[in-house]
Amino acid sequence: MTQLKEILSYNEAFVKNEEYKPYETSKFPNKELAIVTCMDTRLIELLPKALNIHNGDAKMIKNAGGMIETPYDSAMKSLLVAIYELKAREVLIIGHHKCGMIGLKGENMIEHMKEQGLNETSLNHAKSENDHLETWLNGFGSVEERVKKSVETVKNHPLMPRDIPVHGLVICPETGKLDLVVEDNK
Template sequence: MNVNKKVLFLTDIENGLEPILQEVTNTPAENMLTIQSYGAAISHPYEEIMRSVIIAIYQENVEEVFVVGTKDKRTSTGHVLTQLETMKDKIQTLDYLFQNCRPEFSGGTFDEWLNGDENSSDAIEKSVDIIRNHPLVPSYVKVKGLIVNHKDGKSSIVEVPAIKTASSLPDHCLS
């Protein structure tokens, strides 16, 4: 193992994950790079989080990427926003746009976009697949998914299996 290799962690916004990940992956703190976001999920191959992953791979010579989620954690930010009465008109307008004007959100709603409609494991599988199959990610970069489960004051990590698909491109791009 290259002791100087950089490892990138895409994690949920949760404190205390770094020491656990450092121990489980046997990565020295100075070789750890972290990108945090709500949900630790990549919803589209050309979004801002994916852009950050690609730049980190090339600028920091990242050889391994871990997409890390927390067991059954879902962000409640969206639920708060969608419950505000003052947001109802804006949400209805956005729902209309999602359903009729943006093919990449076809059939979706604003609430699904904001809150996510997948469980942690599914979202991580999808994110791993998007990174692994992205045309700008070099084939030598290893991509894995992990779920951290905090239970009874102890933490355990489970590796998330990869999706077995040929491509992460949307279906309308493959035809």
């Protein structure tokens, strides 16, 4: 059983009733902001509300942990697109307390994969494609340290314009309270 049918039927009514009208905007962020944050379910609505971000205000880049891991990963590419193609002029990297990536060990995730039916052949196939599979799946220890690292990776990126401030923050997934980790006073 998937939820697809239900989603499609809801969607048909949504469009027919023009419920999209309050969300009409452009692809350019009104507040010229790009935000990198976590895919956590608790942040879907809470984070924009807590930051006074509305539809159209910011480019929102999400992954597990809200990380820029390497200078040429998908999140960094999205950030460059947001800046050079979509006119974002300020970057917020926002981790959060109680993140699922805190303490996550790749070796444990591989055990969970096996428990959920992944066979050895598929696992070995993945290992042959990624020499560092276990570490690639790792999370992090401290969210503040992870945010600082992401900020540094962005700031030191050779393709980043030097005049764009890159701030680091941590949000509480229950109250929406923001703690400043790195303020970039450009």
